[in-house]
Amino acid sequence: ELAELGELGEHSEHAKQVKQVRDDLKAHEAEITARIGKLARLVRNRSDTRPVECELQAHHDKGEALTVRTDTGEIIARRALTASERQLPLVRDDPRPPQADAAAIDAGEPPPPGSYDGEGGLE
Numbered sequence: 001e002l003a004e005l006g007e008l009g010e011h012s013e014h015a016k017q018v019k020q021v022r023d024d025l026k027a028h029e030a031e032i033t034a035r036i037g038k039l040a041r042l043v044r045n046r047s048d049t050r051p052v053e054c055e056l057q058a059h060h061d062k063g064e065a066l067t068v069r070t071d072t073g074e075i076i077a078r079r080a081l082t083a084s085e086r087q088l089p090l091v092r093d094d095p096r097p098p099q100a101d102a103a104a105i106d107a108g109e110p111p112p113p114g115s116y117d118g119e120g121g122l123e
Contacts, residue, residue: 056083 042048057066067077
């Protein structure tokens with residue numbers, strides 16, 4: 001009886017291992033299937049969508065806001081500045097005149113502290 005009990009224990013352990021391997025293979029198969037689907041969409045659409053870092057640039061002299069890719073400098077979107085974006089701060093940490101902000105932004109320089117941050121507020 002002890003030998004039979006030991007043998008049954010080994011079979012039970014072996015069955016657990018087989019089940020674990022089967023579950024691992026199913027998970028791996030699901031990953032491969034998902035990858036195949038993604039690659040098939042890429043081939044079919046001939047394009048890939050990826051997140052790209054962009055920044056909003058306020059051009060006060062032109063009255064417009066530009067969304068620009070930071071990696072290529074390409075202009076993605078152009079729109080009119082909102083009323084709140086057109087407002088320059090009354091109190092500034094920087095002694096330069098407010099027009100200097102627009103010139104600095106147009107030149108690609110970051111705005112000084114206390115100026116428009118490109119997202120509706122002050123830096």
